[in-house]
Amino acid sequence: xxxxxxxxxxxxxxxxxxxxxxxxxxxxxxxxxxxxxxxxxxxxxxxxxxxxxxxxxxxxxxxxxxxxxxxxxxxxxxxxxxxxxxxxxxxxxxx
Numbered sequence: 001x002x003x004x005x006x007x008x009x010x011x012x013x014x015x016x017x018x019x020x021x022x023x024x025x026x027x028x029x030x031x032x033x034x035x036x037x038x039x040x041x042x043x044x045x046x047x048x049x050x051x052x053x054x055x056x057x058x059x060x061x062x063x064x065x066x067x068x069x070x071x072x073x074x075x076x077x078x079x080x081x082x083x084x085x086x087x088x089x090x091x092x093x094x095x
Contacts, residue, residue: 003025003076003077003078003079003080004023004025004076004077005023005045005074005075006022006023006074006075006076006082007020007021007022007074007075008020008021008023008041008044008045008072008073008074009071009072009073009074010040010041010044010070010071011070011071011072012063012064012067012069012070012071013040013043013044013062013063013064013070013072014037014040014043014062014064015035015036015037015040015064016037016040016041016044016064017064019037019041021041025077030042039055043055043062044072045074047062047072047087048072048073048074048085048087051087051094059089059094060089060092062089063089068091069089069090069091070088070089071086071087071088071089072086072087073085073086073087074086
């Protein structure tokens with residue numbers, strides 16, 4: 001079981017061209033104006049956990065305009081160890 005996410009990096013996922021954030025192990029707030037990517041941050045985490053989106057079944061719809069694909073990666077703590085997870089969608093293929 002993942003205990004907490006330490007860092008999230010997103011590239012070319014919806015409106016988030018290049019985004020990195022770090023998380024506090026206790027509590028975090030995601031705030032901002034409409035259309036700025038709050039839901040996309042949650043979608044990126046969901047994508048890493050499940051391999052899919054809760055908003056669409058077509059992963060091509062997640063790509064930022066004029067990009068070939070997207071990358072989502074996270075550093076997290078699992079059973080006391082730092083682990084990395086990366087999801088790459090490029091030219092229609094998952095990696």
